[in-house]
Amino acid sequence: MQISQAKKLEVITKHGRKFSAKNGGGSPILEGIHYAADGSIVATDRHRMLRIKDAHNYTTPFTSHAVTGVPIDGVFPDTSRIIPDNLPTQITLITDYKRDDIKAAIARVKLAVEASKVAGDKSYITKLAYVDSSVTLSVNNEEQSVTLACNINADVSGPDETVSFNAEYMLSALNVFKDAGSQRVIIGLTGAMSPIVLRDEENGIDVVVLPYRTVK
Structure with missing residues (x-):
């Protein structure tokens, strides 16, 4: 069953902060939730990652703090490279x-x-x-x-x-x-x-x- 974009945002709101880095962890950009240009939303602390596709309609990518929602400056890492294409x-x-x-x-x-x-x-x-x-x-x-x-x-x-x-x-x-x-x-x-x-x-x-x- 396909879920709505609103449901995807609900899921990222509830779970995103669990996947983002803790405050003071040495990489401020990873303390945020990233809204990518392709419509996906990503959160990662380098040990685990959550990505949900087609979850927003913003045309310009940005990263906001997972707890406060304050915008975070910096370049969010390209996480697509860590996801294997083939799952044997x-x-x-x-x-x-x-x-x-x-x-x-x-x-x-x-x-x-x-x-x-x-x-x-x-x-x-x-x-x-x-x-x-x-x-x-x-x-x-x-x-x-x-x-x-x-x-x-x-x-x-x-x-x-x-x-x-x-x-x-x-x-x-x-x-x-x-x-x-x-x-x-x-x-x-x-x-x-x-x-x-x-x-x-x-x-x-x-x-x-x-x-x-x-x-x-």
Whole structure:
């Protein structure tokens, strides 16, 4: 189901500041939400990014502070280069009258966040593995004897792949699509150290989460 431009602005208003850099982080331009010349809106803190296409009608690009709305001078980085064009491994979450994969995935990622908190892991390191047509989310902290493993219901295609990431970042990403009312979200993987792309193709919403390098 396609959503209106007003709904896209509602989503960016609610979630944009979560993806922008914190005040005093060393890069003032990234503390803002960027309204690009192509009609898209972008927010990023270099670790994750939210981009929504066809979300505004301004003809001149600008960046406004994510919290105060005050204009920010400077050149916003070209974020298009970090989004892979090809997503060979696709884990597709479907929401319809039969199933709600997005809601279920959010519940499981919340468990991963809580498990990481119990383990004292402030990086919330969580692993997503697609192996033999099965998708598994897991947390494994041997030092604190904390383990979690749960299946993710989804349609899958492409080669097996495993990637690690910050579970809080993934939770923020999934909540964007829940609030947008997305019915089909692709989690695209291109390699263990390549950006993870979550995409609602119908509504032009992309969220990118950078992976963690972990010791196997």
